[in-house]
Amino acid sequence: xxxxxxxxxxxxxxxxxxxxxxxxxxxxxxxxxxxxxxxxxxxxxxxxxxxxxxxxxxxxxxxxxxxxxxxxxxxxxxxxxxxxxxxxxxxxxxxxxxxxxxxxxxxxxxxxxxxxxxxxxxxxxxxxxxxxxxxxxxxxxxxxxxxxxxxxxxxxxxxxxxxxxxxxxxxxxxxxxxxxxxxxxxxxxxxxxxxxxxxxxxxxxxxxxxxxxxxxxxxxxxxxxxxxxxxxxxxxxxxxxxxxxxxxxxxxxxxxxxxxxxxxxxxxxxxxxxxxxxxxxxxxxxxxxxxxxxxxxxxxxxxxxxxxxxxxxxxxxxxxxxxxxxxxxxxxxxxxxxxxxxxxxxxxxxxxxxxxxxxxxxxxxxxxxxxxxxxxxxxxxxxxxxxxxxxxxxxxxxxxxxxxxxxxxxxxxxxxxxxxxxxxxxxxxxxxxxxxxxxxxxxxxxxxxxxxxxxxxxxxxxxxxxxxxxxxxxxxxxxxxxxxxxxxxxxxxxxxxxxxxxxxxxxxxxxxxxxxxxxxxxxxxxxxxxxxxxxxxxxxxxxxxxxxxxxxxxxxxxxxxxxxxxxxxxxxxxxxxxxxxxxxxxxxxxxxxxxxxxxxxxxxxxxxxxxxxxxxxxxxxxxxxxxxxxxxxxxxxxxxxxxxxxxxxxxxxxxxxxxxxxxxxxx
Ligand SMILES: [Zn+2]
Numbered sequence: 001x002x003x004x005x006x007x008x009x010x011x012x013x014x015x016x017x018x019x020x021x022x023x024x025x026x027x028x029x030x031x032x033x034x035x036x037x038x039x040x041x042x043x044x045x046x047x048x049x050x051x052x053x054x055x056x057x058x059x060x061x062x063x064x065x066x067x068x069x070x071x072x073x074x075x076x077x078x079x080x081x082x083x084x085x086x087x088x089x090x091x092x093x094x095x096x097x098x099x100x101x102x103x104x105x106x107x108x109x110x111x112x113x114x115x116x117x118x119x120x121x122x123x124x125x126x127x128x129x130x131x132x133x134x135x136x137x138x139x140x141x142x143x144x145x146x147x148x149x150x151x152x153x154x155x156x157x158x159x160x161x162x163x164x165x166x167x168x169x170x171x172x173x174x175x176x177x178x179x180x181x182x183x184x185x186x187x188x189x190x191x192x193x194x195x196x197x198x199x200x201x202x203x204x205x206x207x208x209x210x211x212x213x214x215x216x217x218x219x220x221x222x223x224x225x226x227x228x229x230x231x232x233x234x235x236x237x238x239x240x241x242x243x244x245x246x247x248x249x250x251x252x253x254x255x256x257x258x259x260x261x262x263x264x265x266x267x268x269x270x271x272x273x274x275x276x277x278x279x280x281x282x283x284x285x286x287x288x289x290x291x292x293x294x295x296x297x298x299x300x301x302x303x304x305x306x307x308x309x310x311x312x313x314x315x316x317x318x319x320x321x322x323x324x325x326x327x328x329x330x331x332x333x334x335x336x337x338x339x340x341x342x343x344x345x346x347x348x349x350x351x352x353x354x355x356x357x358x359x360x361x362x363x364x365x366x367x368x369x370x371x372x373x374x375x376x377x378x379x380x381x382x383x384x385x386x387x388x389x390x391x392x393x394x395x396x397x398x399x400x401x402x403x404x405x406x407x408x409x410x411x412x413x414x415x416x417x418x419x420x421x422x423x424x425x426x427x428x429x430x431x432x433x434x435x436x437x438x439x440x441x442x443x444x445x446x447x448x449x450x451x452x453x454x455x456x457x458x459x460x461x462x463x464x465x466x467x468x469x470x471x472x473x474x475x476x477x478x479x480x481x482x483x484x485x486x487x488x489x490x491x492x493x494x495x496x497x498x499x500x501x502x503x504x505x506x507x508x509x510x511x512x513x514x515x516x517x518x519x520x521x522x523x524x525x526x527x528x529x530x531x532x533x534x535x536x537x538x539x540x541x542x543x544x545x546x547x548x549x550x551x552x553x554x555x556x557x558x559x560x561x562x563x564x565x566x567x568x569x570x571x572x573x574x575x576x577x578x579x580x581x582x583x584x585x586x587x588x589x590x591x592x593x594x595x596x597x598x599x600x601x602x603x604x605x606x607x608x609x610x611x612x613x614x615x616x617x618x619x620x621x622x623x624x625x626x627x628x629x630x631x632x633x634x635x636x637x638x639x640x641x642x643x644x645x646x647x648x649x650x651x652x653x654x655x656x657x658x659x660x661x662x663x664x665x666x667x
Contacts, residue, residue, distance in 0.1 A: 001298075001366045004447035004454065004464055007115050007180065011443055013461030015482060018606060019386070019439050024113045026393035027436045031106050032125060034429070037085060042424035044085050046094035047102045048129065050145035053091050054136035057148060073151025078161065093149040098163035098215070098430075100145055103133060104170035105433035107187065111177030112440035123182060130178070134190045141197030143171065143190065156201065160214035160252040160267060165241075168194055169217030172225050177441075179228075195225065199237045204244070211251040212241040214267055216285050219292025220359070223299065235299065242296055242305075245289070246272045266333050274304040277311040279320055279336050283328025283348070284430070286312075286336065287356030294363035306367065313364060315339075316357070317376055323552060323566050324387070324573050324650055324663065325380030326400050328353040331417040340557040344403035344664060346415055351388030351397060351431040354380040355438050358445065365448050365457060371528020374457035375507040377445065381438075381458075382482060382571040386651035388435050391604060395422035396432040397654075402575075402663040404654075420658045453500040455529065459487045471497040473535075482572050482649075483600075483609050485509075485545030491520065494535035501541070502529040508570060509545045516542040545570070549596040549611055551667070564664035565590070567611065569598075573650045574611060578659035580646035582617075588645060589666040590615045596647075604652055615645035618666075 011017055030039070037044040061068045079096045082088045110126045113119065137143040138152070144164045147155040156164060168191075175191035178184065198218075202209050213219070222238035225231070244251070246269045253259050263270035265280040268289050279286055290312050297306040319339035321327050326349030329337035334348055361377035364370075388397045399417050406420035446458045454466050459479040466473045473494040480486040491501060501520070505513055505528050515522070515530065519539030523531040532541065547570035554561035567574040576585050596611045618640055622633030645665075653661045 001369070001448045001450045001455070003362065003366065003444045004449050004466070006112065006441060006443040009443035009446060009462050009464040011116070011446075011460060011462045013479060015606075016439075016442055016460050020113075020116065020442065022389075022393040023109065023436050023439045024116070024119075027389070027432070028106070028109055028113060028122065030394055031102075031109075031433055031436065032129075035103055035106060037088075039424065043429075044081070044088075044094070045099065045102060045429060046081075046088065047099050048132060049088060049090075050093050050095065050099055050149065051103065051133050051136045053093065054145040054148040055132060056091055058136060058138065070153075071149070071151045073147070073154035075154075076150055091149070093146050097146045097161070098166055100143075100167045101163070101170040102429055102433055103129065104167065104174035105430075105437050106174075108170075108174040108177040109433060109436035109440045111174070111179075111181040112437065112443075114178075114181035115443075116440070126178065127184070130184075130187045134186055137190050137193065141193035143167075143194045156209055156211075158214075158255060159209075159211040160255055163215050165198065165213035165218045166215040168198060169213070169219070169221035172218070172221035173437075176221075176224055176228055177437075191225070192229070195222065195234060195237065199233055202237065203240060210244065211255075212245050212269075214252070214285075215282075216241075216268070216289040216292060220288065220295050220363075223292065223295040226299075238292060239296055239300070242273055242289075242293055245269055246276070266335065274308050276308055277315060278339075279312050279315045279327075281336065282334050283336055283353035284334065284350060284356050287316075287327070287353060287360045291356065291359040291363050294360065294367060298363070298367045309364065309367075313360065313373070313376075317372070321357075321376070322347065322349055322384070322402060323554065323568070324349070324354075324383040324400065324402060325357065325376065326350075326354050326384040326402075327357055331399070340555065340559070342554070342558050343560050344662070345401060345405070345408070346418065347399070347401045347403075348417065349384060349400040349402075351385065351400060352434050354384035354388075354400070355434050358385065358438065362445055362448075362457075365455070369448065369455045369457075369502055369527060369529055371504045371507060374504050374528075378458060378506065378571045379573075381445070383573045383650050385435060385438060387653065388431055390422045391652070391655045395424050396435070397422050398431045401661075402650075404661045406658045406660065421654050452498050453502055453531070455502040455504075456489075457504050459485075459504075466499070468494070468497040468499045471499075473497060473499045475501070482547075482570050483607060485547045485570055487541075487543050487545075489541040489543070491535055491539040491541070493537065494520075494539065495537040497535070498533075499535055500531055500533045501535075502531050503541075503543055504529055506545060506571065508550070508568065512546065514542075514544045547609075549574075549598075551590075551592065551594070553667075561664055563666060565667045566663050567596070567647055567665070569609065569611065572609075573663060574647040575650040575653050575661055575663045576645060576647055576665065577653055577656070577661050579656045580648070581643070583660050584617075585660050585662045586666070587617045587619060588615055588643070589618050590645065592667055601648075604648075604655065608649060608652065610649075611647040613645045613647075615643050615665075617641045617643050 035047040172191045175187040179188040219238045222234045226235040328348045331348045357380045361373045364373040401418045409415045409418040459481045461479045476490045478488045519536035520532045521534045523533045549569045551565040601610045626633040
């Protein structure tokens with residue numbers, strides 16, 4: 001099964017078109033300014049600076065030939081920043097070792113944006129930027145500005161930490177997107193040359209580097225490059241990376257002897273990938289790896305690998321995922337924590353990790369249409385991914401907590417990773433361009449297809465076509481998501497083609513839906529999808545799902561959430577904010593028989609369903625005797641106040657200034 005061609009799917013959706021337009025009009029131009037360090041109040045990126053510096057060095061090398069003395073490697077740290085922006089020297093590297101990847105994610109988003117419609121000015125900017133980036137590539141194909149500038153003699157000497165293969169992965173993904181959008185090959189050829197160079201150096205043969213990426217992504221990127229070019233060598237390199245990971249003797253131990261005997265969970269290199277059953281380590285790396293493993297399982301039919309992917313997916317959703325679709329519970333190593341350890345106020349839940357979970361779920365859907373994957377994809381997308389970006393597209397969350405008291409985040413060192421408002425930019429700016437590329441490529445996540453069947457995973461207003469047995473079938477969808485669950489689909493041109501349409505039944509409906517079909521017949525219900533077939537020349541399908549507010553409780557093993565509930569409605573998770581409810585949100589309690597009133601609010605710039613309910617504020621008080629001073633006294637009763645509680649979608653929190661927020665409510 002493959003994803004429906006993104007160029008073939010035009011999104012025109014009340015909710016998502018707005019987000020896509022925001023990325024196109026605000027986020028992409030803003031990020032271009034950031035990549036060029038032209039936003040004074042944001043942390044400098046130095047991304048384009050580094051490509052220019054590497055290009056200068058390259059030019060010197062070309063002019064002086066053999067007489068040129070290339071820099072000998074000097075370790076300048078994992079992150080290098082000048083004292084002041086104006087102190088930056090034109091031939092030095094700045095930023096994090098993986099800073100190149102910010103451009104690659106940006107150009108990937110630009111490619112997707114250009115697929116949705118022409119923009120000559122943006123394309124011209126991108127072409128000029130690509131010239132700068134390609135000028136930094138060494139004649140042998142190598143392209144990573146950190147080593148080009150700081151000394152190539154140590155390149156690929158620290159695969160675990162220094163991200164050269166990570167940057168390769170993002171370069172490939174960006175290059176593919178830009179090529180598919182414009183037909184221009186320059187960046188794609190640059191990516192292929194870098195991949196070819198890497199392929200010539202890595203392998204199990206004598207004299208080759210027998211390593212693999214410390215930060216995974218090259219695996220899934222190389223499979224995508226194979227899908228595009230049909231060149232087996234890219235598939236082989238990706239398979240090599242996946243097969244070698246975690247084998248004994250451990251490659252990262254060779255690079256870092258101090259790690260000897262310590263299982264490397266952080267990089268998912270503790271055991272070979274086919275033996276991995278629990279999601280561990282750095283959450284973004286993990287889900288990027290699992291996505292590559294799923295690609296390989298799909299392409300090769302490797303049953304052991306597929307089994308590992310299924311177990312790892314289950315490990316995440318059964319024991320390690322927040323109700324918001326966020327993953328990676330601890331800031332220590334930006335990692336998965338123990339099963340059921342899902343703290344709300346110190347949550348890490350990185351935006352990129354939720355994006356990676358979307359990637360992983362979508363790749364599992366390519367293997368098998370099972371709604372459990374699409375449910376998780378939808379959950380992560382509508383909640384943690386969207387939470388990562390402000391309504392104006394100009395500030396971003398890296399960390400997505402579920403419980404915030406702003407003062408604590410600022411003063412408590414254990415919580416300094418939690419920001420109570422979105423930030424303009426981050427020195428380590430993985431998340432903002434990652435959101436941009438995901439939202440602009442949404443067309444890829446709505447459908448997958450095989451020979452005869454179009455599988456609908458997300459209900460997003462859109463038009464698409466599918467070729468079946470020589471006929472071109474057009475499918476047009478109108479969707480009320482996420483405000484209501486009403487979906488209308490028109491199918492034309494399918495008569496006699498054998499075309500089938502599969503419709504996902506979201507998990508939050510408990511299997512209930514209303515379906516009205518004319519011009520096709522209902523065939524069966526399987527793995528959370530309704531299958532329709534025997535289409536007339538034109539068919540109309542009305543399907544609707546009730547979106548009613550629900551109280552959701554966590555499994556009792558999630559100690560943090562005992563005696564608490566979260567409120568969801570359809571795919572949206574709700575939260576309470578101080579601006580609506582006053583501070584000290586932890587005093588609020590709702591009744592298990594609570595009834596919610598839905599109110600359409602325009603205060604966020606478009607129609608948003610907010611919820612109102614009667615609730616109580618329980619004000620703790622203690623009475624004498626207070627044997628140890630003021631803090632503790634004997635309990636008699638707590639004061640109770642009737643209040644009107646207001647809930648808004650979680651992804652919208654912190655758009656009205658700094659204030660308290662909580663997803664979970666006492667019950
Ligand atoms: Zn990130």
